[in-house]
Amino acid sequence: MFKRQTFPCLILLLLAVLLVQPPVFAETSSPTANPGDTAWMLISSALVMLMLPGLALFYGGMVRRKNVLSSMMHSFVALGVMTIQWIFIGYSIAFGDSIGGFMGNPLDKFLLRGITPETLTGTIPEYVFIMFQGMFAAITPALISGALAERIRFRTYVTFILLWGTLVYAPLAHWVWGGGWLSQGHLLNGLGALDFAGGTVVHLSSGISALVAVILLGKRRGYPSGDMLPHNLTFTLLGAGLLWFGWFGFNAGSAVAANAQAGLAFVVTHIAAASGAIGWLIAERIHQGRPSALGAASGIVAGLVGITPAAGFVAPWAAIIIGFGAGVICYWGVLAKGRFGYDDSLDAFGVHGVGGTWGAIATGIFATIGATGLVLGNFQQLVNQIIGVVAAGLYAAAVTFILVKVLDATMGFRVDDEQEQMGLDQVEHGEVGYNF
Amino acid sequence: MKKIECIIRPFKLEDVKEALSEIGIRGMTVSEIRGFGRQKGHTELYRGSEYTIEFVPKLKVEIVVPEDRVDEVVNTVVQAASTGKIGDGKIFVIPVDETIRIRTGERGPAAI
Secondary structure (H helix, E strand, O other): OHHHHHHHHHHHHHHHHHHOOOOOOOOOOOOOOOHHHHHHHHHHHHHHHHHHHHHHHHHHOOOOHHHHHHHHHHHHHHHHHHHHHHHHHHHHHHHOOEEOOOEEOOOOOHHHOOOOOOOEEOOEEHHHHHHHHHHHHHHHHHHHHHHHOOOEOHHHHHHHHHHHHHHHHHHHHHHHOOOOOOOOOOOHHHOOOOOOOOHHHHHHHHHHHHHHHHHHHOOOOOOOOOOOOOOOHHHHHHHHHHHHHHHHHHHHHHHOOOOHHHHHHHHHHHHHHHHHHHHHHHHHHHHHOOOOHHHHHHHHHHHHHHHOOOOOOOOHHHHHHHHHHHHHHHHHHHHHHHHHOOOOOOOHHHHHHHHHHHHHHHHHHHOOOOOOOHHHOOHHHHHHHHHHHHHHHHHHHHHHHHHHHHHHHHOOOEOOHHHHHHOHHHHHHOOOOOOO | OEEEEEEEOHHHHHHHHHHHHHOOOOOOEEEEEEEOOOOOOEEEEEOOEEEEEOOEEEEEEEEEEOHHHHHHHHHHHHHHHOOOOOOOEEEEEEEOOOOEOOOOOOEOHHHO
């Protein structure tokens, strides 16, 4: 299997090298990068990268011990393959010349051609911008793995995230940030659908896709009666902590400058994470009697998801409402799987799908800084937010539906019952997480 | 010789060990085990979903003694491990054919 694919890969690489133009060096008079902005964006990119090991721990702790490596690999391998995909075509589809506002031209910046160390995006080197955006492209498909954990084949997962990143994530990033039809100044009365750091592009899209995939692929063997307990919640808490830390880069970095908006995004991100944890814990205390550690970790992530689209546009008081609301609503969101009977192992939909939707709508309500939401009497913005949610949600759901169906028919998406019983670490990777 | 196998509540281990030391028992083997009897399991909640934990964690204490000390040891363990509530555990007394001390090759009660 692997050997057969090596040859075409080499040809592709050769072709890629031929297509790349020799670097053209900028003239001395051209504008140079702003050092402050560049420094902050370098740091932000590294912060977002840290979210992947964070996600690996967050998810890894929640699965059974026989699947811990498999779950953590879902995040780490995404950092690998999505980075290469981003360099080849992902970045070009997201930020290349727009084709009708739907996607960028994949050949425009294929393998980053035409970009030199001096090329700027705004006030920072384009290379830095590519890295920052590339980290988003890596983490988004990895979020979906939370729904599919403990039952899928590794090679099908890798193929799935490559295709999903190319056909879903990159076009959505183009719609909202790459000058596509949802960006400000385009359709929808020129207001666009506000999505500061990826509530719709990252969280809603991955959450909805997770739900579609998990409904198509079915439950884990033995769910919900078997012992499906988290094997190490200390990992999950650590992971939530790393995600909180990395999210400062994710949100405050989305200002793409070291400026006042970045400062605002940083403050509201922190407030929302704290409020999310409190919201979830209170909901748990009332509903089931005890506030749990897993609840605190989940609430932190829910609050962070909720504030993501709003981070550059809302005041601190609104961040409390958005974060607290996200904690409570996502708690309700994860209870839904029990009611509807789908097996979203680690609640990718319950947290990211539901939290992303809440965040997008809340942005339309509470935006008061650099944009006007419902609280300032602008009903249109709320309508635009809903259009953004529905369009991105339907698009992501439809493409995911086709991808999962096709991959399941051709490669097989799930391991068989016996392999699932043995655990994916042993079956798919030939190793186990704990040898003591 | 008999082996006295005691399934006890984990937090009672210290009491049982102290009581046995006081009556001159100089060795025992302890292992972490899981099981259920009349206590059944308990439930745990993760993100609002309820899971039944059927197997309750307990400790197994194994002591080998000469026949004439069985009652004394059993009574001591019963006293030390009891809380009076369901879930205190069980004691099994099992015949032992032979005991051998590996270091010296001694056999029988002297090897205990």
